[in-house]
Amino acid sequence: MNRRHLLQWLVLAAMLGLFYGLPWLRWRGAALLLFDIEARHIRFFGLDLRMDAVLPMLWLALAALAALCLVTSLYGRLWCAYACPQTVLTRLHRALQRITTLNGLAGARIEPVLRHALWAAIALWTGITFVGYFSPVEGLVTGLPALALGRWEAFWIAFYAFATWANVLFLHERVCTYLCPYSRVQPWLTDAFTPSIHYDARRGEPRGARPAGGGSVMQRARGLLDPVTARDYVFRAAHPASAGPRPTFSDAHLGDCTDCDACLLACPIGLDIRNGSTGSCIECSACVDACDDTMARSGFPAGLILRTSSARIEQRAPVTLRTRPLLFGTLTLLFLALAMAGLLAAG
Ligand code: SF4
Numbered sequence: 028m029n030r031r032h033l034l035q036w037l038v039l040a041a042m043l044g045l046f047y048g049l050p051w052l053r054w055r056g057a058a059l060l061l062f063d064i065e066a067r068h069i070r071f072f073g074l075d076l077r078m079d080a081v082l083p084m085l086w087l088a089l090a091a092l093a094a095l096c097l098v099t100s101l102y103g104r105l106w107c108a109y110a111c112p113q114t115v116l117t118r119l120h121r122a123l124q125r126i127t128t129l130n131g132l133a134g135a136r137i138e139p140v141l142r143h144a145l146w147a148a149i150a151l152w153t154g155i156t157f158v159g160y161f162s163p164v165e166g167l168v169t170g171l172p173a174l175a176l177g178r179w180e181a182f183w184i185a186f187y188a189f190a191t192w193a194n195v196l197f198l199h200e201r202v203c204t205y206l207c208p209y210s211r212v213q214p215w216l217t218d219a220f221t222p223s224i225h226y227d228a229r230r231g232e233p234r235g236a237r238p239a240g241g242g243s244v245m246q247r248a249r250g251l252l253d254p255v256t257a258r259d260y261v262f263r264a265a266h267p268a269s270a271g272p273r274p275t276f277s278d279a280h281l282g283d284c285t286d287c288d289a290c291l292l293a294c295p296i297g298l299d300i301r302n303g304s305t306g307s308c309i310e311c312s313a314c315v316d317a318c319d320d321t322m323a324r325s326g327f328p329a330g331l332i333l334r335t336s337s338a339r340i341e342q343r344a345p346v347t348l349r350t351r352p353l354l355f356g357t358l359t360l361l362f363l364a365l366a367m368a369g370l371l372a373a374g
Pocket residue numbers: 224293294295296297298299300307308309310311312313314315
C-alpha cells in the first residue's frame with residue numbers, strides 16, 4: 028500500500044465516521060447538529076437557532092461551496108478522488124466485495140448473498156443516519172423495529188436506503204460522468220496550473236510494444252521529447268483515420284509507453300488518459316496504479332501517468348497570481364464573514 032492508498036483509506040474512515048457519527052453526538056444534553064423540522068429549530072454545534080435564521084446557514088453553505096471551488100482550482104479534484112460520498116461508498120462496496128469473497132474461499136453462491144445482505148444493511152443504516160440529521164436519531168432507531176415511525180420519516184429512510192443501495196450497485200462512476208453537477212463545472216474551476224492526472228507524452232511517445240530489457244528513455248539517453256512533437260504522436264495514435272497508419276519505430280526510438288492498454292482497462296469510466304486529460308476524469312488514479320505496475324514489470328521508473336499540471340508538462344514558467352484561486356478565496360472569506368455575523372446575531 029503506497030501513501031496515496033493509505034490516505035484514501037484514512038479519508039474514507041474519517042468521512043464515514045463523520046457522517047454516521049454526527050447525529051449521535053450531544054452537546055450539553057442536546058444534539059450537536061439537528062435540523063429539527065417538526066420543532067422548527069436548528070441545533071448547530073452548540074447554537075440553538077430558529078428555523079427562520081436560515082440565512083446564515085445559506086451563507087455557510089455558500090462559503091463551503093466557494094472553499095470547494097478554491098481547493099479545486101489549487102489542487103484539482105481532491106474531493107472526487109478522496110472524499111465525495113459517491114467515491115467513499117463505491118470504495119467501501121468494493122472493499123466489501125473483496126472481504127466477502129474471502130480471498131476466493133467463499134463459494135460463488137454464498138458471496139453475492141453475503142455481499143447483498145451486508146450492503147442492504149449499510150444502505151438501511153445510511154437512510155436512518157440521513158434522516159437522523161432532521162429528526163432525533165434515537166427515536167428512529169427505536170421506532171423502526173416497533174414500526175412506530177412517522178409517515179415522512181419512514182418514506183425518507185426507505186428512499187435514501189434504496190438510493191444508496193442502487194446508486195452504488197448499478198450506477199457507481201456513471202453518477203460522476205452523467206449526473207454530478209460538480210463534474211460538469213470543472214473546466215471553469217481549473218486552469219493550466221491546476222494539478223490533475225496526466226500521461227507524460229514527452230516520455231511515453233512514440234508508444235509501442237518491445238521486448239523487455241531495453242531500458243527507459245532516460246536510461247538509454249533518448250530523453251524526453253519536446254511537448255509539440257509528443258502531442259503530434261498522441262494525435263496520430265488517437266486519430267488513425269485522419270492521421271493515417273502509424274509508422275513503425277525501432278526500439279531505440281520508442282518512448283516508455285509499451286501500449287499495453289492497462290491504463291485504459293483500469294479506468295472505471297473508460298477514458299484513455301493518453302489522449303489528454305478531460306473534464307470527465309474523476310482522478311481515481313486507477314490508471315496511475317496500472318501503469319506503475321507495467322513500468323515496474325518493464326524495469327522503468329514509475330510515473331509515466333502522474334498527477335501534475337499541463338503547464339508543468341509543457342514547461343511553462345509558474346505564475347504568482349492566478350485569477351480563479353484569488354476569486355474563490357475572496358468569495359470564501361466573504362461568505363464566511365456573512366455566515367459568522369448572522370450566526371452570532373441569531374445565537
Ligand atoms: S482511471 Fe485515470 S483517467 Fe480514468 S478516471 Fe481514474 S484517474 Fe481519470
